[in-house]
Amino acid sequence: MAIATFTSTSIGGSSRGNSKGFVGKAFASLVSARERQARRYVNGYLLSLDDATLAGYGYDRAELERQGSAVSAF
Secondary structure, eight states, X not given: OOOOOOOTTTGGGSOOTTOOHHHHHHHHHHHHHHHHHHHHHHHHXXXXXXXXXXXXXXXXXXXXXXXXXXXXXX
């Protein structure tokens, strides 16, 4: 039985410094896209509330509309 351990400097035989590589960049892009999607979903719900409720929670309707929303039928 063999046990192998890898560190950031041993993969590929050279040190890459702070670069993430393809998989790291793809994962970061995926996370960023999902965060934007979640923000649009939440903004869509918040925009369905009346102005008094939004003000009570500390939101501004104009700012939410600028950020955008995604209204879903589901």
